[in-house]
Amino acid sequence: MKVSIAIDGPAAAGKSTVAKIVAKKLHITYIDTGAMYRAYTYYCLEHGIDCQDEAACCAVIDEVNIELLPGDKVLCNGEDVSEAIRTPYVSSQVSYIASYKDIRLALVEKQREMAGRKSVIMDGRDIGTYVLPNADVKIYQIASVETRAIRRYDENISKGIDCTLEEVLEDVRKRDYIDSHRDFAPLKAAPDSVLLDTSYLTVDQVVDAIIEIVEEKMGKEVLTLNG
Ligand code: CDP
Numbered sequence: 001m002k003v004s005i006a007i008d009g010p011a012a013a014g015k016s017t018v019a020k021i022v023a024k025k026l027h028i029t030y031i032d033t034g035a036m037y038r039a040y041t042y043y044c045l046e047h048g049i050d051c052q053d054e055a056a057c058c059a060v061i062d063e064v065n066i067e068l069l070p071g072d073k074v075l076c077n078g079e080d081v082s083e084a085i086r087t088p089y090v091s092s093q094v095s096y097i098a099s100y101k102d103i104r105l106a107l108v109e110k111q112r113e114m115a116g117r118k119s120v121i122m123d124g125r126d127i128g129t130y131v132l133p134n135a136d137v138k139i140y141q142i143a144s145v146e147t148r149a150i151r152r153y154d155e156n157i158s159k160g161i162d163c164t165l166e167e168v169l170e171d172v173r174k175r176d177y178i179d180s181h182r183d184f185a186p187l188k189a190a191p192d193s194v195l196l197d198t199s200y201l202t203v204d205q206v207v208d209a210i211i212e213i214v215e216e217k218m219g220k221e222v223l224t225l226n227g
Helices: 013-026 035-048 055-059 088-097 100-116 127-131 147-158 165-180 203-218 220-224
Strands: 006-009 029-032 064-070 075-076 120-124 136-143 194-197
Touching: 006 013, 006 127, 006 203, 013 029, 013 120, 013 203, 013 220, 029 035, 029 100, 035 055, 035 064, 035 075, 035 088, 035 120, 055 100, 064 100, 064 165, 088 165, 100 120, 100 127, 120 127, 127 136, 136 203, 147 165, 194 203, 203 220
Parallel strands: 006 120, 006 136, 029 120, 136 194
Antiparallel strands: 064 075
């Protein structure tokens, strides 16, 4: 049985954390679309391109080859950028890159190609509305902005990334604003998505809630997918 699950929502809502666990439980492929926008941003920064200069950023589309490998590995032109794309500086610039239509079109094409005929769980901002409009299950995962900032701050600290809670809060607010106000494929809930407020839920509770939603829609057999 083939299943496609779309998880969208604002910054640092914990989408990738739970999507990875759900993917393992259902034996399906996890696709982190945010990592692709981050890798593109990293490439521009490394090449001295101003991320607010749309023409300059779009001019290098054919030079940027991004690959997502198993084990959360992200390659940009063969270079392992898995850690480099998580820095606060990349975070502060990525929403500009993600607002450029030509870049989105190129990355979305890759995302759809990766999903192909496989069972996938894909997270991002426009998965249910644009990338996989026919996804079997669509979740819109939210949490209060303060909760999200604390989660990302804790995550950064545990990874040794230097930052303050105030900086993270500002970054999350700024990205949410740009992501939801861009013209092309902005952040918004698909009308047929299930809203999941995770403010007071643990990771395990969110995972269980998602599996329950998937089972309700697809039947219990979903747990034996590719298993
Ligand atoms: O993990 P976090 O919520 O911080 O963000 P992410 O999923 O890594 O995405 C980083 C940025 O990429 C977002 O703030 C968006 O600007 C952009 N993005 C997007 O526009 N569309 C997607 N499908 C995924 C990410």
